[in-house]
Amino acid sequence: MDNIIVQKYGGTSVGDTNKIKRVADRIxxxxxxxxxxxxxxxxxxxxxxxxxxxxxEIMPAPSGREFDALISTGETVSASLLAxxxxxxxxxxxxxxxxxxxxxxxxxxxxxxxxDVKPERILEELTLGKVVIVTGFQGVNSQxxxxxxxxxxxxxxxxxxxxxxxxxxxxxxxxxxGVYTANPSLIKxxxxxxxxxxxxMLEMASLGAQVLHPRAVEGAKAYGLEIHxxxxxxxxxxxxxxxxxxxxxxxxxxxxxxxxxxxxxAILELPDVPGIAGQLFTKLADAKINVDMIIQSNQVDxxxxxxxxxxxxxxxxxxxxxxxxxxxxxxxxxxHDNNVSKISIIGVGMMSSPGVAARMFSMLGGNGINIDSITxxxxxxxxxxxxxxxxxxVRLLHxxxxxxx
Amino acid sequence: MDNIIVQKYGGTSVGDTNKIKRVADRIxxxxxxxxxxxxxxxxxxxxxxxxxxxxxEIMPAPSGREFDALISTGETVSASLLAxxxxxxxxxxxxxxxxxxxxxxxxxxxxxxxxDVKPERILEELTLGKVVIVTGFQGVNSQxxxxxxxxxxxxxxxxxxxxxxxxxxxxxxxxxxGVYTANPSLIKxxxxxxxxxxxxMLEMASLGAQVLHPRAVEGAKAYGLEIHxxxxxxxxxxxxxxxxxxxxxxxxxxxxxxxxxxxxxAILELPDVPGIAGQLFTKLADAKINVDMIIQSNQVDxxxxxxxxxxxxxxxxxxxxxxxxxxxxxxxxxxHDNNVSKISIIGVGMMSSPGVAARMFSMLGGNGINIDSITxxxxxxxxxxxxxxxxxxVRLLHxxxxxxx
Numbered sequence: 025m026d027n028i029i030v031q032k033y034g035g036t037s038v039g040d041t042n043k044i045k046r047v048a049d050r051i052x053x054x055x056x057x058x059x060x061x062x063x064x065x066x067x068x069x070x071x072x073x074x075x076x077x078x079x080x081e082i083m084p085a086p087s088g089r090e091f092d093a094l095i096s097t098g099e100t101v102s103a104s105l106l107a108x109x110x111x112x113x114x115x116x117x118x119x120x121x122x123x124x125x126x127x128x129x130x131x132x133x134x135x136x137x138x139x140d141v142k143p144e145r146i147l148e149e150l151t152l153g154k155v156v157i158v159t160g161f162q163g164v165n166s167q168x169x170x171x172x173x174x175x176x177x178x179x180x181x182x183x184x185x186x187x188x189x190x191x192x193x194x195x196x197x198x199x200x201x202g203v204y205t206a207n208p209s210l211i212k213x214x215x216x217x218x219x220x221x222x223x224x225m226l227e228m229a230s231l232g233a234q235v236l237h238p239r240a241v242e243g244a245k246a247y248g249l250e251i252h253x254x255x256x257x258x259x260x261x262x263x264x265x266x267x268x269x270x271x272x273x274x275x276x277x278x279x280x281x282x283x284x285x286x287x288x289x290a291i292l293e294l295p296d297v298p299g300i301a302g303q304l305f306t307k308l309a310d311a312k313i314n315v316d317m318i319i320q321s322n323q324v325d326x327x328x329x330x331x332x333x334x335x336x337x338x339x340x341x342x343x344x345x346x347x348x349x350x351x352x353x354x355x356x357x358x359x360h361d362n363n364v365s366k367i368s369i370i371g372v373g374m375m376s377s378p379g380v381a382a383r384m385f386s387m388l389g390g391n392g393i394n395i396d397s398i399t400x401x402x403x404x405x406x407x408x409x410x411x412x413x414x415x416x417x418v419r420l421l422h423x424x425x426x427x428x429x
Numbered sequence: 430m431d432n433i434i435v436q437k438y439g440g441t442s443v444g445d446t447n448k449i450k451r452v453a454d455r456i457x458x459x460x461x462x463x464x465x466x467x468x469x470x471x472x473x474x475x476x477x478x479x480x481x482x483x484x485x486e487i488m489p490a491p492s493g494r495e496f497d498a499l500i501s502t503g504e505t506v507s508a509s510l511l512a513x514x515x516x517x518x519x520x521x522x523x524x525x526x527x528x529x530x531x532x533x534x535x536x537x538x539x540x541x542x543x544x545d546v547k548p549e550r551i552l553e554e555l556t557l558g559k560v561v562i563v564t565g566f567q568g569v570n571s572q573x574x575x576x577x578x579x580x581x582x583x584x585x586x587x588x589x590x591x592x593x594x595x596x597x598x599x600x601x602x603x604x605x606x607g608v609y610t611a612n613p614s615l616i617k618x619x620x621x622x623x624x625x626x627x628x629x630m631l632e633m634a635s636l637g638a639q640v641l642h643p644r645a646v647e648g649a650k651a652y653g654l655e656i657h658x659x660x661x662x663x664x665x666x667x668x669x670x671x672x673x674x675x676x677x678x679x680x681x682x683x684x685x686x687x688x689x690x691x692x693x694x695a696i697l698e699l700p701d702v703p704g705i706a707g708q709l710f711t712k713l714a715d716a717k718i719n720v721d722m723i724i725q726s727n728q729v730d731x732x733x734x735x736x737x738x739x740x741x742x743x744x745x746x747x748x749x750x751x752x753x754x755x756x757x758x759x760x761x762x763x764x765h766d767n768n769v770s771k772i773s774i775i776g777v778g779m780m781s782s783p784g785v786a787a788r789m790f791s792m793l794g795g796n797g798i799n800i801d802s803i804t805x806x807x808x809x810x811x812x813x814x815x816x817x818x819x820x821x822x823v824r825l826l827h828x829x830x831x832x833x834x
Contacts, residue, residue, distance in 0.1 A: 041486035075506065081446035082510055083517040090516070093524055094509040097502035101480065104499040105487055111495070112488040119498055124573060145573075168529060168550075 025150060028191040029054055032064040032160065032182035037197050037256040038102045039069035041109075047256065048109035050197075051155055055115065060150045062189065064160040064182040065106055067098025088133025092162070092172045096122070099159035099178075106157050117155040120145065123170065125156075126188075127163035127181065135174030138163055138181075141188035150189075158185060176237020183240045187247035194244065194251050196236055201255035202263035203228060203235055205427035206280040206418055213428040218261070220278065221268035225251075227370040227404045228279050241265065268372065276373035276380050277425040280418050284411060286316070287339040287362035288396070289346055290331035291355050300353060301330060307345050313338045317366070317408065319397045331397065333408065336362050364396060365414040368406040369421055381405045387424040393417055430555060433596040434459055437469040437565065437587035442602050442661040443507045444474035446514075452661065453514035455602075456560055460520065465555045467594065469565040469587040470511055472503025493538025497567070497577045501527070504564035504583075511562050522560040525550065528575065530561075531593075532568035532586065540579030543568055543586075546593035555594075563590060581642020588645045592652035599649065599656050601641055606660035607668035608633060608640055610832035611685040611823055618833040622683065623666070626673035629683050630656075632775040632809045646670065673777065681778035681785050682830040685823050689816060691721070692744040692767035693801070695736035696755050705758060706735060712750050718743045722771070722813065724802045736802065738813065741767055769801060770819040773811040774826055786810045792829040798822050 031051065038044050047063075055061050075095045079086045086094075103119035110117035126142035149156045160178025165171045173180060179196060186194035203225065204214040220228070222245035229238040235253055244251050244265065254262030294300055301320065308315055317333045334342045339362055350358045374380045381398075384405055388395055393416065396408040409417055422428065436456065443449050452468075460466050480500045484491045491499075508524035515522035531547035554561045565583025570576045578585060584601060591599035608630065609619040625633070627650035634643045640658055649656050649670065659667030699705055706725065713720055722738045739747045744767055755763045779785045786803075789810055793800055798821065801813040814822055827833065 041483060044487065078446060078506070078510055079513060082449065082513040086513045087516055090509040090512045090524060093512075093526075094506060097505050100502050101483070101499055104495040105483055107495045107498075108484060108487040108491045111492055119495060121498075 027059045029059045030062045030186035030191040030194045033197045035066040035069050036199050044105050045109050061155045063157045065102045066160050066178040068102045071098040092133045092170050096162040096170045103157045103159045118149050119157045121159050122162035123164035125158040129163035129171045131165045136171040138184050143188045176239050179237040179240035183243040187249050196253050197256035206422045211422050217263045219264045221372050225265045276377035277369045277371040279370045280421045281368045283366045285335045286333050286364050286366050287336045288333050288364050289360045291350050292329050292357040294355050304349050313342050317399045363411050364408050365411045366406050367417045370404045372403050375402050387420050432464045434464045435467045435591035435596040435599045438602045440471040440474050449510050450514050466560045468562045470507045471565050471583040473507045476503040497538045497575050501567040501575045508562045508564045523554050524562045526564050527567035528569035530563040534568035534570050534576045536570045541576040543589050548593045581644045584642040584645035588648040592654050601658050602661035611827045616827050622668045624669045626777050630670045681782035682774045682776040684775045685826045686773045688771045690740045691738050691769050691771050692741045693738050693769050694765045696760050697734050697762040699760050709754050718747050722804045768816045769813050770816045771811050772822045775809045777808050780807050792825050
């Protein structure tokens with residue numbers, strides 16, 4: 025089938041029945057242009073939070089299966105209401121649960137991976153001329169039980185379904201109108217990208233530019249599916265995420281990202297025994313704590329330090345585990361700092377432009393901003409700095425790399 | 430499998446998370462006595478109303494399919510929360526949707542009839558020692574779409590599932606502790622029935638003693654399944670509904686029921702043309718108005734009157750249709766009275782005790798209560814009287830037929 029557009033609307037876009045009606049208008053506009061429409065929806069506004077609250081009133085750690093059965097109802101509600109809103113305007117539409125749409129996942133609950141999409145029913149309903157609305161964030165496992173697919177779920181649902189039905193494009197509607205060179209509420213002259221590569225988007229997405237979930241970007245990259253990130257509040261073009269040839273790249277840096285949800289922990293004066301890092305990070309992983317940057321430094325004497333960052337939400341738990349571990353290996357001291365931020369420059373062009381990292385360090389250092397630690401990837405350089413300098417640093421780098429051009 | 434008890438809890442019984450925890454306690458008590466437990470739940474308190482409200486904000490007459498997809502989420506929420514409440518107490522439990530429990534219905538929506546129950550999964554989970562919780566009020570049709578089964582749905586779900594898995598008894602938990610000879614809030618010495626026959630329960634149920642839905646009673650009668658109607662607020666024995674042999678029946682009258690939600694409409698001086706009643710009641714049925722009693726009286730001259738009762742909610746609509754129809758056939762006048770009640774005596778023993786109806790009329794007439802109209806069935810006599818006399822009439826009949834004994 026040709027001309028299939030997949031659109032995904034998040035919880036804010038379907039937050040109440042008036043917003044749902046506006047989403048219906050937007051779908052109709054695209055449908056009237058001759059497209060076959062498949063729409064993925066999240067739960068309305070705070071529905072999921074309310075369902076989670078009910079579960080917590082019963083027990084602190086509910087079973088994954090029952091938790092999924094519970095919270096997946098949120099998307100079913102918004103999907104059926106959106107179908108009604110299309111009916112009300114005289115359009116044929118049908119809502120499908122993840123299971124009905126053929127979204128098959130692993131047997132695990134709460135963060136199941138999607139294994140396969142069998143799109144027969146979606147395609148059948150499209151052939152009948154209907155707008156097909158699919159509940160995001162959920163699927164079914166081999167036990168015939170509802171599963172949910174974890175954070176960023178609806179974005180991922182949209183991408184995987186779009187790939188399975190060979191959609192022309194997957195439009196992700198959000199409350200910003202695209203991907204900018206830096207946070208536009210901070211940097212007035214931040215520029216919206218017309219096009220950005222999957223890899224750059226991945227780095228932006230995982231660095232707190234919360235436009236599109238990294239899992240969804242990875243999926244789109246794997247399938248070569250074009251994503252269009254755009255606003256549900258206007259009709260202007262957003263940002264296309266796709267494969268970008270290096271030939272097209274002019275500026276080595278395409279975006280500045282920052283993340284203020286960062287805390288740093290360090291164990292000082294570790295005894296120089298092999299396997300310490302492995303043991304510590306296994307313990308943290310077992311407690312489901314995501315460790316971001318890791319900095320290990322060997323000193324000339326027999327001791328060394330190890331430092332790492334976690335999100336601020338995980339700080340207390342991570343500190344507890346680290347202190348206990350430090351005690352068990354007779355390390356002298358654990359320190360922490362939750363007054364730090366991570367600031368990053370991103371760009372596929374960095375790979376072929378030596379000296380970009382050095383320029384970043386000079387811009388920061390030359391303006392009195394102390395760099396606590398550094399990590400780099402092929403297309404990204406990140407520095408931990410003091411939180412108070414975050415805004416200043418973003419401005420300096422945005423100007424310094426001339427991103428407003 | 431032996432010793433299966435099916436319990437059904439209505440929306441009030443699972444109205445909030447504390448009530449759900451109390452329901453879990455009650456299930457555990459029965460489980461600990463060596464029973465295999467299957468539990469049918471309704472949606473929490475006002476959940477269904479809230480979902481209906483959302484739909485109405487979108488469109489006044491939503492599609493049956495989408496409406497069912499929407500409102501069936503209410504039962505999924507309460508079922509999964511109840512499973513969690515059992516887990517919290519250390520018991521194994523699993524929630525199943527109507528589809529997962531094998532409840533197959535007609536293809537129609539909103540009031541589908543249950544065609545079949547394939548209880549394999551329920552039995553499999555019972556074999557694993559789990560308490561099986563099934564969402565009431567819903568099933569799945571041949572299109573793999575969720576259906577709902579209309580008013581009294583969860584009672585009916587419970588009975589049909591209990592029959593399919595050959596349960597020993599189906600316990601219906603409600604906010605009263607059984608079936609009384611008359612409304613106990615009106616008649617202080619009303620007596621709770623230990624046992625009542627299916628037929629008597631049917632007449633009670635359809636006459637405003639809103640304890641158990643008639644559809645469920647019919648189902649139980651068809652399968653010979655024993656129903657135990659009891660209160661979710663205490664542990665006392667309620668009323669058993671089962672087949673009662675006529676040998677056991679002492680008093681021809683076993684209950685007094687009344688219904689104040691009654692309005693009467695009459696067309697006066699109809700021309701004596703054939704087919705008028707058929708035409709009028711077809712028009713009312715098309716408007717989904719349930720007509721209860723119909724009284725047609727032929728006068729000696731060429732005109733006759735026709736009167737009927739509807740529920741007060743339907744009065745305005747029914748009047749409108751009736752007036753329009755009367756005009757079309759040049760009938761002189763339509764009158765109505767919404768100041769009436771229906772009072773009924775019920776008893777399987779009536780069939781073999783002549784003169785019971787006459788005793789009723791004498792008791793009412795002899796005490797100055799005017800009888801407007803009468804209908805009878807094999808086990809019931811109903812009279813329309815003035816609303817102001819309702820309470821007096823219930824007392825007179827309860828005393829007169831010695832139901833307190």
